[in-house]
Amino acid sequence: MDIELARTFIEIVSTGSFIRASERLNVAQTTVSARIRNLEQQLGRALFIRHKGGASLTPAGEQFLRHAPMFVQLWQRTLHQVAVPPGRRAVLTAGSEVSLAQPLLLDWVRWMRSSLQDIALRVHVDVPQDLINQVASGMVDLAIMYAPPHRPGLKIDLLLEEKLVLVTTNSEARLLDESDYVYMDWGPDFGLHHGMNFPSAAPDLSFDLGPLALSYVLATGGSGYFRMSSVQPHLEAGRLHLVPEMPQFSYPVYAVQSASADESVVGPALAGLHSVARGETKL
Structure with a gap:
């Protein structure tokens, strides 16, 4: 076929x-x-x-x-295996959403290069819809994603529970200030809970890419909900401040792979990814 x-x-x-x-x-x-x-x-x-x-x-x-996903995955893995560079036993294509590339994907790639040196790496960053399709088709072996949809032939593992927190450049702020609030669209679940907690909020500026929204807030001032891991360095440096007593929202991160993936390759890589996500590795 x-x-x-x-x-x-x-x-x-x-x-x-x-x-x-x-x-x-x-x-x-x-x-x-x-x-x-x-x-x-x-x-x-x-x-x-x-x-x-x-x-x-x-x-x-x-x-x-x-059966169709297995046909496509088998073909993609065959292409990968015949293209293995000399001195390596396999090729792994690792992917993530754009907002997870720094630092999680980068730290995982660094760990892979030092701990699994017999595996060649291809690193790919994409939007969620295309990324899940690439995992389903076998083009990406293992991907880091938020809220991946469940599909036949995919295996999904929880990596960590991120927190979305309200931060601001104004150290005196105690409430959500609509005059400088930047709405970051973290998906339908966030939108639902945000609306329940702030029913009257009507922000006039919104983004759908976390790093871009955070860069805007840092450059021009303002506030918004961002991942704790991404704002932590700015909190420690005093560039941002947590708004006290404001609700925090869960934002879990998952690893997605094909259920028929080669466990001799994906298994050790996934174990390393879990260790990196838990902060147990030294890079």
Whole structure:
């Protein structure tokens, strides 16, 4: 089977639409339709029911979904293994969301280079939706993510519980001051709890990238909710201050991998990642 057929099938399931899958794959919709026709002919079964809202799986499609990710993952791992550099036993592609690249991903990469020297590394940073797709397809072996969606064929491990805290450049602040408040969109769970605690808040500036929002606050002054690990150095240096008695929100960090990953490679890397996340390693 052409691996692009299975990959196209997975994209349609993920997006719920032939049109959105064609956009994600950067190919024409007719190409997506032709690939699915080819796949259905090879399997001898219809896989999708198309309707105005998009596409839904037939019973045969539901069955094929159990196997398609494994086809793609096996192919990606095969490509990795035939490209192993001399002197290394395997290649691991490690990924993270942008906001987790510093310091967690960087510290993990440093640990890998000193502790697992027989494993070659590829390091990749991306947005959450693309990153989870890359893990599901086998392009990324192990990724660090916030709130990853559960999918068939993925294994998700809790790494640590981050705290989102309200910080400000004004050392006298005691409440959330809307005049200089920068809203950082940490996802739907944060939005729900933020709205419950601050029902009247209507910030006129918002970001969807934590490091950028924090840089703005440090450069121009103001306040906002940020990860404790990212603001700790600024708190110690006096550039930021915790706003007392303000609610703090949980923001857990997870490691995501394929359930069929090569444990001889991913296992030691994941163990090291847990140690780095707990602060147990010396770099």
